[in-house]
Amino acid sequence: MDDRTFRRAMGKFATGVTVVTTEFQGEAKGMTANAFMSVSLDPKLVVVSIGHKARMHDIVKQTGKFAVNILRRDQEELSRLFAGQLKEERHVSFDWVNGHPILPEALANILCNVHSTYVAGDHTLYFGEVTDILMKDEPGDPLLFFEGKYRSIGQ
Ligand code: FAD
Numbered sequence: 001m002d003d004r005t006f007r008r009a010m011g012k013f014a015t016g017v018t019v020v021t022t023e024f025q026g027e028a029k030g031m032t033a034n035a036f037m038s039v040s041l042d043p044k045l046v047v048v049s050i051g052h053k054a055r056m057h058d059i060v061k062q063t064g065k066f067a068v069n070i071l072r073r074d075q076e077e078l079s080r081l082f083a084g085q086l087k088e089e090r091h092v093s094f095d096w097v098n099g100h101p102i103l104p105e106a107l108a109n110i111l112c113n114v115h116s117t118y119v120a121g122d123h124t125l126y127f128g129e130v131t132d133i134l135m136k137d138e139p140g141d142p143l144l145f146f147e148g149k150y151r152s153i154g155q
């Protein structure tokens with residue numbers, strides 16, 4: 001089976017979009033990821049799958065912690081930025097919470113310590129034990145990703 005068929009099929013699974021962030025050498029670092037899942041309630045675990053070619057892969061290995069920022073529908077540009085798809089650099093304002101850089105306008109920020117890892121092919125699954133959660137009180141719609149395109153609820 002070719003890669004295109006696999007990606008087209010996986011693209012039929014609609015997801016939200018997150019930016020995985022961590023602090024590295026005193027600076028914030030982020031990477032767009034839609035391979036995110038809730039795993040366990042007791043203990044509270046989530047997982048993100050990070051490709052071995054991504055710089056974030058080695059960074060999280062070293063920092064041992066990460067935050068998952070669930071993007072709002074109006075944060076497509078941030079998704080493109082942290083996927084390396086914008087030509088120009090942008091200044092991004094992070095809030096800092098317990099040593100984690102987080103995106104303040106996200107729908108939710110899930111702060112984690114790395115609980116365990118599992119190498120799976122060309123990606124590593126980073127399981128995170130959740131230490132803190134920040135959420136907005138006001139309602140907001142998520143940014144969605146389906147068939148390789150950004151979408152929003154009702155669109
Ligand atoms: P880099 O290339 O180092 O950084 C990515 C971009 O973020 C760069 O443009 C950089 O300038 C910018 N950036 C980083 N930190 C900052 C900062 N503090 N301020 C301003 N800009 C900053 N890959 C996966 O492995 N797993 C996934 O689940 C996944 N899901 C994806 C979902 C979508 C919708 C998309 C579009 C891409 C996804 N990717 C995923 C691909 C991944 O986002 C890119 O391959 C990414 O560029 C690899 O990250 P890197 O760590 O090598 O980042």
Ligand code: NAD
Pocket residue numbers: 006007008010011034035049050051083145147148149
């Ligand atoms: P796309 O059409 O390539 O993605 C459709 C779906 O295929 C994704 O939602 C994901 O489930 C799967 N997928 C894509 N690339 C993958 C990879 N390298 N490993 C495992 N699963 C993968 O979407 P696009 O808009 O062309 O993506 C832009 C870039 O972001 C591409 O370089 C793509 O490879 C990358 N991306 C990577 C992942 C990932 O590593 N899990 C997920 C999404 C997008």
